[in-house]
Amino acid sequence: MNILIVAEVSQGKVKRASLEVLTRAREISAGGEIAVALAGAYSADAEKTLARFGAGKVFYTDHDQVSRQNPEAVFELAKMCAAECKAGLILLGASFLGKEVAARLSAQLGAPLANDCIEIKTAGNGVVVQRPMYAxxxxxxxxxxxxxxxxxxxxNSCVAKESPAEAQAKKISxxxxxxxxxxxxxxxAPLKRPELTEADIVVSGGRGMKGPENYNVIEALADKLGAAVGASRAAVDAGWRPHSDQVGQTGKVVSPKLYIACGISGAVQHFAGMGSSKCIVAINKDAEAPVFxxxxxxxxxxxxxxxxxxxxxxxxxxx
Amino acid sequence: MRIICCVKHVPDTNAQIQLAANKKDIAREAISYVMSPYDEFAVEEALRIREKNPGTTVAVITLGPERVDQVLRTGLAMGADEAIHILDPDSSITDPLIVARCLAQVIKSGGYDIVFCGRQAVDNDAFQVGSAIATMLNVAGMTLAGKVEVDANAKKVKVERIVEGGTRQIISGSFPVLITAQKGLNEPRFASLPGIMKAKSKPVTKKNAAELGVDLNTKMIIELLEVPVYQRKKRVIQAGEDGKSAVKQLIELLRTEAKVLE
Incomplete structure (x- = not known):
């Protein structure tokens, strides 16, 4: 089966999540061609990285709106590439950009879509996936x-592995x-810390933080561990942290190796966002808190x- | 201006979810439903645009069985002027692509300037319907709006959004537009008691999904639902006087037992 991957490039570098997708594609392509559409500005470094992870073809464009990661422009690029390489399967990383481009492609091609999958395998001419619902x-x-x-x-749902291939680059207008x-x-934004959804370790603070000024203790621990900083809905609703930090059903869903919950009671909607973490640590002064x-x-x-x-x-x- | 908001009736985010006997749906009895939280931001934003632009009307639209009439009443009680219910009497439409097709078909003939959706519904988390409708209607689609500026005279919209890593984008487009709402766009109002009373007499148009003339065949089949069970060690240490030995013990466990720290 020929597979098209939409790979995100930012500041010349391929996102790790896109390399994970490429790794998945190799596992299921069964000898089919693996082509990549570059969502972002072309860089020789990005092309080399993609080849190292098994891309046989790299499509790119110099269109200004693709370098600015306009989802509509990336969709138009992906649509052309999917037709050119006769893709039976289009794979994307489940970022905001990836999910929107996927939704647009699905509507345009009349093709079924499953967003945010954690498993994928082939079954006959189709695929069977596993995806979380209800956060x-x-x-x-x-x-x-x-x-x-x-x-x-x-x-973070698989580990990216190298498998060098000869990549052929092609510019699309x-x-x-x-x-x-x-x-x-x-x-x-200058990246001070890893992105929440991609981090190996997340340190989060909740209502027990008592105020926005106290997050320096969380940030100090996060920086020691190279971790991302998260927050509970209570902390976000109180205005202590931006919504982009929220972990839970109406925030981000994370699945790190280690999740450290500080001053978080453990509400159902919070666990919906981090319950699949490999290891969960709770620090709370209330011994009766559900988190324990x-x-x-x-x-x-x-x-x-x-x-x-x-x-x-x-x-x-x-x- | 004519504005329409797509809304969905979903289980309360605090609900514990259990499965139906056939394991292809969740157990629907005893669940309390709410308007999907992101849809509340969408409706609120539409109402605020109406307040600034006299003569504007706001409609709400949903798809589902009889029960979802409730979510339309919520939208009307918040202040929407009218509602459209696409009936799917036995809840047979589960594929977001088909849902988008039905909504787009009805919205197409309404002459709307702005279509609002939540960024995703918090039940199946597909993150799909808004962008699919924008593509089907061939209108300017802008997702994850954290701020919306409407210039009614120029018929232009500017949306500010924040994506992963704090990256900020300003996206613009001309009417008709489709915007999906992110948390933080506004503080949704609660329906007032007079609002709830008035909602009872506002018009709700019913249409049957099967009679819209769109292809309802899905190529997406839910084979099985499972409630994941995560085994946790639940080893809880008391901090004691100065907390030092507890912290040392925790680090040791994370290194040698859980092997998540070097």
Missing amino acids: GKVIATVQLGGAQNIVSIRP LDSVSLKTSVESLEI KKCDYGIVGDLFQIVPLLTQELSNSRD
Whole structure:
């Protein structure tokens, strides 16, 4: 089966989630061609990386709206590439961009779509996937049986592995396309910490943080661990943290190796967003908090004492 | 201006979910339903645009069995002027692509300037229907709006959105547009008691999904639902006097037992 992958490139680098998707594609292509459409500006470095992970073809464009990651422009590029390489399956990383491009392709091609999948395998001419619903309270096994199928894959659901191939690059012109939307500006925030959905470790603070000024203790621990910083809905609704930090059913769903919940009671909607983490640690002064019934390790104590100690102890033992 | 908001009746986010006997749906008895939280932001934004632009009308639309009439009443009680219910009497439409097809078919003939959706419905989390409708209607689709500026005279819309890593994009487009709402767009109002009373007499148009003339055949089959069970060690340590030994013990466990720290 020929597979088209939409791979995201930002500041010249291919996102890790896209390399994970490429790895999945190799597992199921059964000798079919693996082509990549570059969502972002072309870079020779990105092309080399994609070849190292098994891409046989790399389609790119110099269209300004694709470099600005306009979802409509990336969709138009992917649509052309899918036709050119006769893709039976289109795979994307389940980022906001990936999921939107997938939805547009599905509508355009009349092809069934499953977004945010954690497993994929082939079945006959179609695919069978597993995807969380109800923010992970339920896992659905779904069969897609279209002439073309579209799947986006959640970051961190597999490990990217190299498998060098000879990649052929081809420039695609989008000059004939008239876009209905325009990304007027794109500001890439300086990355202080890893992105929540892609981080190996997440340190989150909830209502027990008592105020926005206290998150420095969480940030210090996160920086010690190279972790992302998250927050519960209570902390976001109180205005202490931006919504982009929220973990839970109306925020982000994360699945890191280690999730450290500080001052978080453990509401159902929060666990929906992080319940599939490999290891969960809770720090809370309330011994009766539900989080202690759903964690691997817990410390009953004042987070303002425990978290700085944890940061300090990790510094000591590493030096 | 004419605005329409797509809304969905979903289980409350605090609900514990159990499965139906056939394991192809969730157990629907004893569930309390709400308007999907992202749809509330969408309806609120539409109402605020109407407040600033006299003469604007706001409609709400949904698809589903009789029960979902409730979510339309919620939208009307918040302040929407009229509602459209696409009836799917036995809840047979589960594929978001087909849902989008039905909604797009009805919206197409309504002459709307702005279509609002939530970024995703918090039941099946497909993140699909809004962008699919925009593509089917061939209108300017802008997702994850954290801020919306409408210039009614110029018929232009500017949306600010934040994606992964804090990246900020400003996207613009001209009427008709489709916008999906992200949390943080606004603070949705609660329906007032007079609002709820008035909603009872506002018009709800019913249409049958089977009579829309769209292809309802799906190529997506839900084979099985499962409730994941995660085994947790639940090893809870008391901090004690100064917390030091508890912290040392925790780090040791994370390194040697869980092997998640170096």
